[in-house]
Amino acid sequence: MKKIINSSVDFVDEMLDGLCSAHPEYYAQPERRVLVRSVPARDGKVGIVTGGGSGHLPIFAGYVGPGLLDGAAIGDVFASPSSDQIRKAIKHAERGAGVLCLYGNYGGDVMNFDMACEMLELEGLRTETVLVADDVASAPLAEAAKRRGVAGMVYAFKIAGAAADAGGDLTAVTAAARKAAESCRSIGVALSPCIVPQAGKPSFTLGEDEIEMGMGIHGERGIWRNRLRSADEIVDEMVARLREDMPLASGQRVSVLVNSLGATPPEELYVAFRRVRQILEADGIRIVMPLVGRYATSMEMAGMSLTVMALDDELETWLKAPAACAFWQVAGDRA
Amino acid sequence: MIASSFTVDELIRAVDRLAAAAQTFAAELNEADGRLGDGDLGITLSNGWRTATQKLAGARPADIAGVFLTCAVAFQESSASSFGTLTATGLMAAAKASSGRTEMKPAEISGLLRAAMDAMARRGKAEPGDKTVLDSLAAMAAATASDGTADDLRKVCVRAASEAAELFRSKANRIGRARMFGEDSIGIVDPGMLAALRMAESV
Structure with a gap:
């Protein structure tokens, strides 16, 4: 294992400490491993809370x-x-209008969020939950509720955040988040594994010339493993699998996220994006506000994921609404 | 040794025994869990019971429900693993089912086990038969339904948990991380069921 760390035990806490001290304009950590806005939202806004493992x-x-x-x-x-x-x-996110829990569909996270919400219910705090389950490779369409949540979370966060900023109540913000989650489909391809610091060794191995289509962000088994092929061939298959799951008619507007799993550089992502645009536009599908970069990672894993979100007017307005964090800013006037 | 009922203090002593034993059986459970999961099952239980025993030493609850609730909070605070949260869920259900009671008959343990099992099944979205700790709880709840002394019931619980673990050894895990191993989980005692057995032995 070759990592710039002090110890695997302190890795997460030192990372969060660094994150907050590098970007105090955005982040504060009032309690261990609880991250909140350093400038809290106005009273009366629906709170939105997420959570999950480190390393992404x-x-x-x-x-x-x-x-x-x-x-x-x-x-x-x-x-x-x-x-x-x-x-x-x-509790930190509560501003008097209830809190939406918005996170990826993983067993442990679901149990712990449900447990937390049950405890808070006893205190009279209102919560709602929307699970993001966008990874088409993790379960067939007939069992879509079993799918894992991956990069589609980025869109769900953005849409829910905009709906809450627009003054929606808990019911409205929950509906917006659900609509966003249901409009997203993702698939990933892995080229090389990552190492969990406390494990010290890769959680899976891939041959020098092998890739795995559909592999999960923690190394969960994918659809097939085979020889590396060209960017266009990889993208063609990914787009086809997403469209098979969520048909897109000519004239449909979509946003696409070409995401690095960590080690794959932006150059390769742009090679992939070029192909995504070619094949979608050839079918009359219009790409709005594409995202290309590191938005949802697995530390040093090499590979990428592709997410497509089908838009309607409402989702498009929320997608373009202003937002800011240390990793992504939307000015609010982008066409 | 209790003849006809158990009290708050006896329950606290049982938690102390669990906490002490868990430090010992943790390594075995970590190893069993490591074959199918992330190998933190022993740590989850030893941390959880140790935190519980510390909390109980700090503030003695007035009733049996208070002991279960303290244990539930201890597991919530000390663990993020699914098994820890499920244990907290089961303890919470036991607290709700023993509200206001300062002593309970040993045979009432059956009802507490069943309440815990039902709540854990809902939270974990699992069912008896999936080869999980629920199958151990179901076996113990069934075995403890008849009257007996606490000592008898402990023996009955150990036998039930042991038989359940062996019965399911030849089956495949149907839920959770172990499900990913499918057929590979055949022949292996489910780590959660092994944990139930070790806890029954030491309580």
Whole structure:
């Protein structure tokens, strides 16, 4: 294992300490592994809280900021935060209008969020939950509720954040988040593994010339493993699999996120984006506000994911609404 | 040794025994869990019970529900793992089912086990038969339904947990991380069921 760390035990806490001290204009950590906005949202705004394991920056903590999230509970690398941390994050995010819990569909996270919400219910705090389950490779369409949440979370955070900023109540913000989550489909391809510091060795291995289509962000088994092929061939298959799951008619407007899993450089992402645009536009599908870069990672894993969000007028307005965090800013006037 | 009922103090002593034993059986559970999961099951239980025993030493609850609730909060605070949260969920359900009671008959343990099992099934979205700790709880709840002394019931629980673990050894895990191993989990005692057995032995 070759990493710039001091010790695997301190890795997460030192990372959060650095994150908050580098960007005090966005982040504060009032309690251990509970990240909130350094300038809290106005009273009466619906709070939005996420949470999950470390090792995915900018997911989860990174998306705390105006127009996005109010708080995040952070676990160890690839491990759920405790229900106690989640409960604290929700309490910090509460501004008198209830709190939406918005996170990826992973068993441990779901249990801990549900437990936290049950405890807070006893205190009279209102919460709602929307799970993001956008990874088409993790379960067939017939069992879509079992799918894992990956980069589609970025869109869900953005849309929910904009709906809350626009003054929506808890019901409206929940509906917006659900609509965003349901409009997203993602698929990933892995080229090389990452190492969880406390494990010290890769959680899976891939041959020098092998890739795995559909692999999950923690190394969960994918659809196939085979020889590396060209960028265009990889993209063609990814787009086809997403469209098979969510048909897109000519004239449909979409946003696409070409995301690095960590080690894959922006140059390769732009090669991939070029192909995504070619094949979608050839079918009359219009790309709005594409995102290309590191938005949801697995530390040093090489590979990329592709997310497509089908837009309607409402989603497009929320997508373009102003938002800011250390990793992503939307000025609000982008066409 | 209790003949006809157990009290707050006896329950606290049982938690102390669990906490002490968990430090010992933690390594075995970590190893069993490491074959199918992330290998933190022993740590989850030893941290959880140790925190519980510390909390109980600091403030003695007035009733049995208070002991269960203290244990539930201890697991919530000390662990983020699914098994820790499920344990907290089960303890919470036991607290709700023993509200206001300062002593309970041993045979009432069956009802507490069932309440815990039902709540854990809902939270974990699992069912008896999936080869999880729920199957151990179901076996123990069924075995403790008849009257007996606390000592008898402990033996009955150990036997039930042990038989359940062996019965499911030859089956495949149907839920959770172990499910990913599918057929590979056949022949292996489920780590959660092993944990239930070790806890029954030491309580």
